Amino acid sequence: xxKSEMEIILSYTYQLVVKTRLKYxxxxxxxxxxxxxxxxxxxxxxxALRHFENPKASFLxxxxxxxxxxPRSKMHKRNNDFLGPLLDAIQTIENNAKExxxxxxxxxxxxxxxxxxxxxxxALVAIFNTEKEKDVEKAVRKMVxxxxxxxxxxxxxxxxxxxxxxxxxxKNTKQWR
Amino acid sequence: MDPKExxxxxxxxxxxxxxxFKQNPNEGIYDxxxxxxxxxxxxxxxxxxxxxxxxxxxxxYTPPKNEMWRKNPxxxxxxxxxxxxxxxxxxxxxxxxxxxxxxxSLIKLAINENDVSILETALKLEHVPNEIRTNMEKIGLxxxxxx
Numbered sequence: 002x003x004k005s006e007m008e009i010i011l012s013y014t015y016q017l018v019v020k021t022r023l024k025y026x027x028x029x030x031x032x033x034x035x036x037x038x039x040x041x042x043x044x045x046x047x048x049a050l051r052h053f054e055n056p057k058a059s060f061l062x063x064x065x066x067x068x069x070x071x072p073r074s075k076m077h078k079r080n081n082d083f084l085g086p087l088l089d090a091i092q093t094i095e096n097n098a099k100e101x102x103x104x105x106x107x108x109x110x111x112x113x114x115x116x117x118x119x120x121x122x123x124a125l126v127a128i129f130n131t132e133k134e135k136d137v138e139k140a141v142r143k144m145v146x147x148x149x150x151x152x153x154x155x156x157x158x159x160x161x162x163x164x165x166x167x168x169x170x171x172k173n174t175k176q177w178r
Numbered sequence: 179m180d181p182k183e184x185x186x187x188x189x190x191x192x193x194x195x196x197x198x199f200k201q202n203p204n205e206g207i208y209d210x211x212x213x214x215x216x217x218x219x220x221x222x223x224x225x226x227x228x229x230x231x232x233x234x235x236x237x238x239y240t241p242p243k244n245e246m247w248r249k250n251p252x253x254x255x256x257x258x259x260x261x262x263x264x265x266x267x268x269x270x271x272x273x274x275x276x277x278x279x280x281x282x283s284l285i286k287l288a289i290n291e292n293d294v295s296i297l298e299t300a301l302k303l304e305h306v307p308n309e310i311r312t313n314m315e316k317i318g319l320x321x322x323x324x325x
Contacts, residue, residue: 053184055179
């Protein structure tokens with residue numbers, strides 16, 4: 002994966018992360034109040050990439066699998082869901098494919114996208130559950146800046162804003178009793 | 179399965195999926211073959227007398243209230259033809275039924291949510307030929323969603 006591809010994957014990772022359902026219950030003594038709903042549905046997307054031996058066939062199967070299963074998940078929201086940016090990501094990856102590509106590289110990029118999305122979700126939930134509220138943004142910023150430093154880019158401020166909005170919305174919504 | 183064969187299979191399933199819908203403009207709804215009915219065919223794929231059993235379920239079928247079966251008997255005839263033609267390739271048939279049900283679900287989603295964007299994007303990403311994509315308009319999807 003070259004740096005431009007890493008930038009694409011990182012950008013879409015954060016677009017996808019904030020489309021998942023972050024749930025918050027009031028902090029109790031033992032529990033971790035933040036959790037991602039339907040996380041397994043995202044993790045299982047990787048299986049679709051291995052359905053066929055031929056990578057181009059698997060690429061098609063991934064699209065179909067995502068379009069069928071994601072609208073069935075609790076993540077799905079009309080006009081604001083996970084599937085939209087995922088399809089945009091697939092389109093971008095395919096548009097950048099070489100003409101004679103056998104799609105093995107494109108499948109690999111999708112695999113990274115799903116993997117990074119899952120890991121980022123875990124990392125952010127760990128931050129939300131362990132940091133004091135006043136320190137959350139600093140911790141988030143540090144994590145994202147470290148990632149963007151590797152590819153030699155400045156962090157788009159919109160990423161930090163979208164993560165913090167996602168966090169605050171969950172915190173302010175009483176979803177569990 | 180090689181990608182060309184899979185693409186061809188996918189195109190066939192999209193063509194059929196659109197045929198599973200009939201607009202009822204008077205009532206503002208769509209009649210549609212349920213995936214439950216299509217599953218009745220799909221579960222036969224692993225049986226040795228697949229084609230014979232498929233003919234039995236077609237001939238003994240009592241249509242539901244929406245009478246989609248009566249409005250579009252060609253749909254099930256086409257399914258039977260495909261099953262007979264691919265009798266020796268059960269792997270192909272398993273993927274065929276899987277994708278047919280996926281596609282019908284995606285069209286239903288577009289109708290229920292009054293939003294064709296995911297359907298259109300999926301058709302484009304899957305490289306479905308334009309002559310099959312235009313079935314969206316033939317079943318009244320765009321008109322319904324514009325109104």
